[in-house]
Amino acid sequence: MDLVDTHAHLEEIEDLDGAIRRAEEKGVIAIITMGMDVKSSLWSLNESRKHQTENLKIYPAIGIHPWNASSINDTEGDLRFIEENVHRIVAIGEIGLDYWYENARENLEVRRRQKEVFRRLLEIAKRYDKPVSIHSRGAWIDCVETVIEMQIRRAVFHWFSGPKESLKRLLDHGYYISATPAASYSQEHRAAIKYTPLENLLLETDSPVNYRGRRAEPADVVKSLSAVAELKGLNELRVAEETTENAKQVFGIT
Numbered sequence: 235m236d237l238v239d240t241h242a243h244l245e246e247i248e249d250l251d252g253a254i255r256r257a258e259e260k261g262v263i264a265i266i267t268m269g270m271d272v273k274s275s276l277w278s279l280n281e282s283r284k285h286q287t288e289n290l291k292i293y294p295a296i297g298i299h300p301w302n303a304s305s306i307n308d309t310e311g312d313l314r315f316i317e318e319n320v321h322r323i324v325a326i327g328e329i330g331l332d333y334w335y336e337n338a339r340e341n342l343e344v345r346r347r348q349k350e351v352f353r354r355l356l357e358i359a360k361r362y363d364k365p366v367s368i369h370s371r372g373a374w375i376d377c378v379e380t381v382i383e384m385q386i387r388r389a390v391f392h393w394f395s396g397p398k399e400s401l402k403r404l405l406d407h408g409y410y411i412s413a414t415p416a417a418s419y420s421q422e423h424r425a426a427i428k429y430t431p432l433e434n435l436l437l438e439t440d441s442p443v444n445y446r447g448r449r450a451e452p453a454d455v456v457k458s459l460s461a462v463a464e465l466k467g468l469n470e471l472r473v474a475e476e477t478t479e480n481a482k483q484v485f486g487i488t
């Protein structure tokens with residue numbers, strides 16, 4: 235079966251070529267690799283595809299992560315960099331808001347900066363009709379409402395673990411969420427996946443994030459797959475087929 239890891243940070247993986255080989259053995263045919271700032275976005279643009287194989291394609295995304303939004307020195311320059319390279323990517327990501335990060339809940343300036351950078355990146359996505367990969371931790375409703383307000387056509391709320399009201403809003407607008415290996419144990423993530431129709435679901439790993447002490451790599455997308463299949467009461471092949479088709483549609487890859 236064919237699988238797509240729709241959200242990974244390949245530049246942070248040690249032994250990347252080994253990881254790609256292991257992913258290929260599990261049936262992974264494509265990986266979307268994210269940018270966190272200009273440096274990792276440059277890696278995504280210029281280096282990531284050197285690691286792809288005949289059977290496993292790597293597609294670059296570039297963005298500014300909310301963790302970096304309040305500390306970048308040259309916001310205008312960084313945004314210009316994203317816009318100048320928008321034709322070379324399949325998505326803008328990883329972008330979003332994170333009110334649990336450091337003191338974002340109390341510190342209004344941090345939140346203001348996150349929101350400003352997020353909006354500006356969504357404007358670029360809108361202008362060039364690119365899908366977005368969104369980090370929404372602790373800021374679920376603000377993320378969802380901003381994406382709706384900005385009339386973004388294609389959005390994936392990655393590793394979505396927010397409340398049902400936010401989830402309902404994003405699904406009403408035809409947006410997607412993606413399942414990580416945490417779908418086997420995180421109650422919030424499981425509840426979101428259970429509620430989401432298969433046609434709005436994607437699979438991912440967010441590699442190399444640690445899941446219960448083990449660093450993930452793209453091959454672990456099979457863990458996301460089996461957790462979704464279990465939650466939905468469907469066989470893995472069916473879930474693989476449908477989520478891979480969804481991934482192709484959202485990111486315009488073949």
Ligand SMILES: [Zn+2]
Pocket residue numbers: 241242243268328440
């Ligand atoms: Zn991520």
